[in-house]
Structure formats: C-alpha cells, structure tokens
Amino acid sequence: MENIQLKKGVLELCVLMLVRKKDHYGYELVMSISKYFEISEGSIYPLLHRMTKETLFTTYLLESKAGPPRKYYKITEKGVQKLEKLVDEWKLFVSSVQDILDDWGDENSSEK
Template structure:
C-alpha cells in the first residue's frame, strides 16, 4: 500500500482503536498491524505527539506478567478531534470515490 496513504490515516486509525477502550502501546500496534502493514516503530512517536497535543493521556497499570504498562486514554478534546477527523475522512473518501467513478477509471481495472 502507498506509504503516503498510510501516513495520512494512521493517526485516525490509532485514535479510533483507543476510542472505545484504553490500550497499551504493544496491544495498539498489534491491532493497527492487522488493519494495515505499518512500521511498528512509527506508532510510538505518533502516540507521543497525540499526548503532547493533549488528545491522549497516559497512565501506568500493573500487569500480571512483567513490568507496569503504559495505557493510552482518549481525552475529551481527543474525542472531538477524532470526530472532526472522521468526518473529514469520510467526506474526503467520498469525494475521491466520486471522482474515480466520474473518470470512469474504476471500470477499466
């Protein structure tokens, strides 16, 4: 898949995956990895930025095996941001899909 596409939607996917449930980094990466093939290393800086922008917050939780894990939780402003982002994406995807249909190129594939 085109890496530019991935970069664009990675933030949306990460936000979506923690929207309903707090997750720790590794868990999150495994889930995102199922949706698309992405370099594992790049999700951490993205999370870091989301935390810096206050869309996410973190807390430590003891785990049964091994050291405490850092969980990511979507904040209220993160939720608003996710809503905007989702709307933007749907609109954008719609426009692009329509454009493909208009061009008639999808029949040729």
C-alpha cells in the same frame, strides 16, 4: 496497503478510534491496526508521544503479568473532538475520491 504516505495520513484517525473504544497500550495498538494493514512499532510510538503532548490522550501505568508495567493511553475530550473532526474529513475525502473514480469509470466505459 503499501503506500506509506496513505498509512501515515490515516494512522492518527485509526489510533484515536481504537483508543476511544477502549484504553490501549502501544504494542496493543500496533497489533490491532496490523489486523487491517501493516505498520511498525516505530511508527506508533512517536505518534502516541505527539498526541499525548497535544492532550488528545492522558496516560497511566498498569502492572503487567508479563514484564514491566504498561503505559495505557486514554482519550480526552479534546481527543474525541479531534476524532469527530477527522472522521468528517475522512468521509468527505473518501466520497470525493469515489466521485473521481466513478467519473473515470464512466469516461472509460463510454470509450468502448
């Protein structure tokens, strides 16, 4: 995915979904999301800071075998509610875009 605006729009949803499954630290989130599309560390940390400030996450430190303690993010009940709302909005959005693509495809095939 090359479109930066699309990535920014969906990043909060992805982060919430991953942290709901299990607590993560920042770099771990970057690596998990990068399996699906390219993101930079610089895009995750400001998002995590904002989401923590909005009380979507709590944080705690855990000792690391490789370096300093890591800050882990744990989803709150407010974060779960936000995730559920974003998932509903995402499904509606994807369905609407698919309808537009299907209509465009129908129009294009009738021209042949």
